[in-house]
Amino acid sequence: MSQEEGSRREALEEPYIPASQSLPEITVKAIALCILLSALLAAANAYLGLKVGLTVSASIPAAVISMAVLRFFREHNILENNIVQTSASAGEALAAGVIFTLPALVLLGYWQSFEFLPVAAIALCGGVLGVIFTIPLRRALIINARLRFPEGVATGEVLKSGTEGGQGARNVALAGVAAALLNLCQTGFGVVSSTVAGGFSAGRAVFGVGSGLGVALLGVGYIVGINIAVLVFLGGAVAWLVGIPLYTAFADPAAISELTGGAGGYAAAEAIWSERIRYLGVGAMAVGGVWALVSVFRPVIDGVRSSIEAVRRARRGEDTGLARTDRDTPINILLYGTLALTVPIFLVFLLVVDPAALGIGGGSYALVIIFGVVFAFVAGFLFSSVAGYMAGLVGSSNNPISGVTIATVLAVSLILLALLGGQIDLGVDSSEATAAAATAILVAGVVCCAAAIAGDNMQDLKAGNIVGATPFKQQIVQIVGVVTAALCIAPILAVLYQAYGLGDSLPRAGMDPSQALQAPQATLMASVSRGVLGGGLPWGMFAVGAALAAAIIAVDQTLAQRGANFRTPVLAVAVGLYLPLELSVPIFIGGLVSYLVGRRLADRGETSTSRGGILFASGLITGEALMGILLAIPFAAAQSAEILLIAPDTPAFTLIANVLGVALFAVFAFWLYRVATGRR
Numbered sequence: 001m002s003q004e005e006g007s008r009r010e011a012l013e014e015p016y017i018p019a020s021q022s023l024p025e026i027t028v029k030a031i032a033l034c035i036l037l038s039a040l041l042a043a044a045n046a047y048l049g050l051k052v053g054l055t056v057s058a059s060i061p062a063a064v065i066s067m068a069v070l071r072f073f074r075e076h077n078i079l080e081n082n083i084v085q086t087s088a089s090a091g092e093a094l095a096a097g098v099i100f101t102l103p104a105l106v107l108l109g110y111w112q113s114f115e116f117l118p119v120a121a122i123a124l125c126g127g128v129l130g131v132i133f134t135i136p137l138r139r140a141l142i143i144n145a146r147l148r149f150p151e152g153v154a155t156g157e158v159l160k161s162g163t164e165g166g167q168g169a170r171n172v173a174l175a176g177v178a179a180a181l182l183n184l185c186q187t188g189f190g191v192v193s194s195t196v197a198g199g200f201s202a203g204r205a206v207f208g209v210g211s212g213l214g215v216a217l218l219g220v221g222y223i224v225g226i227n228i229a230v231l232v233f234l235g236g237a238v239a240w241l242v243g244i245p246l247y248t249a250f251a252d253p254a255a256i257s258e259l260t261g262g263a264g265g266y267a268a269a270e271a272i273w274s275e276r277i278r279y280l281g282v283g284a285m286a287v288g289g290v291w292a293l294v295s296v297f298r299p300v301i302d303g304v305r306s307s308i309e310a311v312r313r314a315r316r317g318e319d320t321g322l323a324r325t326d327r328d329t330p331i332n333i334l335l336y337g338t339l340a341l342t343v344p345i346f347l348v349f350l351l352v353v354d355p356a357a358l359g360i361g362g363g364s365y366a367l368v369i370i371f372g373v374v375f376a377f378v379a380g381f382l383f384s385s386v387a388g389y390m391a392g393l394v395g396s397s398n399n400p401i402s403g404v405t406i407a408t409v410l411a412v413s414l415i416l417l418a419l420l421g422g423q424i425d426l427g428v429d430s431s432e433a434t435a436a437a438a439t440a441i442l443v444a445g446v447v448c449c450a451a452a453i454a455g456d457n458m459q460d461l462k463a464g465n466i467v468g469a470t471p472f473k474q475q476i477v478q479i480v481g482v483v484t485a486a487l488c489i490a491p492i493l494a495v496l497y498q499a500y501g502l503g504d505s506l507p508r509a510g511m512d513p514s515q516a517l518q519a520p521q522a523t524l525m526a527s528v529s530r531g532v533l534g535g536g537l538p539w540g541m542f543a544v545g546a547a548l549a550a551a552i553i554a555v556d557q558t559l560a561q562r563g564a565n566f567r568t569p570v571l572a573v574a575v576g577l578y579l580p581l582e583l584s585v586p587i588f589i590g591g592l593v594s595y596l597v598g599r600r601l602a603d604r605g606e607t608s609t610s611r612g613g614i615l616f617a618s619g620l621i622t623g624e625a626l627m628g629i630l631l632a633i634p635f636a637a638a639q640s641a642e643i644l645l646i647a648p649d650t651p652a653f654t655l656i657a658n659v660l661g662v663a664l665f666a667v668f669a670f671w672l673y674r675v676a677t678g679r680r
Helices: 003-013 028-052 059-070 078-099 103-107 116-144 150-161 164-189 215-250 253-260 265-277 279-315 331-352 362-394 401-420 431-467 471-500 520-534 539-561 570-578 581-603 611-638 651-676
Strands: 195-202 205-212
Touching: 028 059, 028 078, 028 215, 028 471, 028 611, 059 078, 059 150, 059 164, 059 431, 059 611, 078 116, 078 150, 078 431, 078 471, 103 431, 103 471, 103 520, 116 331, 116 362, 116 431, 116 471, 150 431, 164 215, 164 611, 164 651, 195 265, 195 651, 205 215, 205 265, 205 581, 215 265, 215 279, 215 570, 215 581, 215 611, 215 651, 253 265, 265 279, 279 401, 279 520, 279 539, 279 570, 331 362, 331 431, 362 401, 362 431, 401 431, 401 520, 401 570, 431 471, 431 520, 471 611, 520 570, 539 570, 581 611, 581 651, 611 651
Parallel strands: none
Antiparallel strands: 195 205
C-alpha cells in the first residue's frame, strides 16, 4: 500500500463525530422514520426477491430519504440519519431471508397460505439471532481485520457528504413514481408489455429467447455492476441457448413431448427449462454454497477467536473505559438473549412440524425437533459469521446467502434422511417426504434470516464506525428494524400470493401462470429438499451444474492470482442458470449502462461511480415493487389479476404493446444514463 493510499485509508477510518462528542441518536422522530422505512423497504425487497430472486441493499436510499425528511426538523444530525438507515436496511435484509425460504412451504403444498404467527415468529427469531451473532464479530471484522465493507463505506460517505439529501431524494422519488406508473400500465392496465419472448425449432433442437421490460431489473443490473450482470446473463445464456437446444436435440422425442405437453416455441423451451435445465443451477448453487464456506473458514475462525479473547479481556476488567464509539451491547445480554430465543424457536417448530404428517411420534418426533433447534443455532452462528465476512469482502448485495442456504437445506435434508429413512415412506409422492422436506425448509428459514441480517448489519456497523456512531445504539435499532419487518412480512406474502401466485403454485383455478412471481430461491429450496427426501431430483443435471460450478471456481481463482479486475463468482452464474432468460437480459442491460456511465465519468476525470445513478436505480426498484404490492390488493380482493385490464386481446394490440414496452424500457435506460452522468 502506498503512503498516499495509507493516509487516505486512515482519514476514512477517522470517525466523523469524535468519541468525545455525544449527539442525540435514538430520538422519537428517528424511531418513527425507522419503522416506516423498515416496513416500506421490506415490502419492496420482498416483491423484488419473489419476482427475480435478487435483492439489493437499501442502506444508501434509506440514508438519503432520512436526510431529506429530517431536514424538515430544526434539530437533526448525522447520527440520527445513521440510526434510520441502520434500522431500514435491517428490515429489507430480513425480507430477503424470509422470501428465499418460507414460500417453499407453500410450493411444497405443506402450507396453503402464509399464516401470520409462524411466519412472523420464524422471521423474528432468525433476525434477532442474526443481530446477536454479529455483535461479537464487529470488533473482529471491522476493527481488527479491517475488511472493505464496500456498501458500508459508501453509506458512510453519503451520510458525511449530506449534500446528496436534496437532489438524491428527488432522484429516488422521481424514478420511483415513473417506475410505478410504468408497472401500473404493464401489470394493471395491460397496455404496455412487461416481456417480449419468442421461440423456434431447428431440427429437434428448441430455442427460446426473451427479455423482461420491467425497469426494476434495469436498476438491479445497474447497482450490481457490469461484472455480476455479465455473469448472470452468461448463466442464462448457457441454460437457454446451449442447455435447452442440446437437451431437446438428443433426448427421447416422446419424453420431450411429455414434458412440453405438445407445446412449441417459447412455451416448449420454458417447460424444458423448468423441468430439467434449471437443475443445472441447483447443482451450481450447491457447490457455490460449499465453496463459500470453505473459502471463509479460516478468517471466520480467526474472527471468532478474536471475539472470544475480547470477551475474556472485558471479564478481566482490561477493557474498562471504552470509548463511546466502541461500546457494544454487553455480553451478558447477548448470552441471555440467545438462551431466551431457544424457547420461541422450539415452540414454533412444535407449531409447524406436524408429527402426523411426518408419520412419527414420541421419541422420534422429539429427536427431530431437538435436532432442528440445535442445528438452527449452530448453523445460524456459523453462517452469520460467513455472511458477515463475505459482506466485508464483496458487499451485502453480492453476498452468497442463497448458496449458504442451499448448503443448509442439503445438510438438514441428508441428516433427516438418515434419521427417518428407515421409519417412514420417503417415496416421490409421499406425504411424509413432503413433511420432512418442509422441516428442512423451516430450519433453513431461521438460518437464512440470521445470515441475511448478519451481512447487512455488518455493513451498517461499518458505516457507523465511519461516522462515529455508538455501536450498541445501532444494535438496538437493528432489532427495531427486524421486529417491524417480521410483523409486516406475513400479510405482504399473503396478499402477493393471492394476487399473483408463486411459481407453479396458484391459489385458485383460472389464474394466469405467466403473472406468477417466480420465487426462484424458494423454488430451488423446495426442489432440493423434496428431491433429496422424496427422490425425483434430476441428479444428472445436478452433476453437470456442479461440474460447471467447479470449472467457474477454477477460472475465478486463476483470475484472482493474476490480479484481474474481472472476476467470476460462481453464485452469480448459478443464479443466471436458475433464472428465466427474460429476467437475465434486463439485468445485463442495467450492468451495461453502469459500465458506460463509468467510462463516461472516467473520461471526464471524475470518480467511476455515481451516487445519483445508484439512487435513481434504487428508485426504479422501489417504485415498481411498491406498485406491484399495491396492485396485489385489488387483485387479491377480486381474485383476478385482470380486474384493471383495459387492453383488447387482439394480435394487433399485442404488437403495439410490445413496441411500447421495448421503447419505454429504452427510454428508462437512457434516462438512467443521463442522471448517472450528471445530466438531466
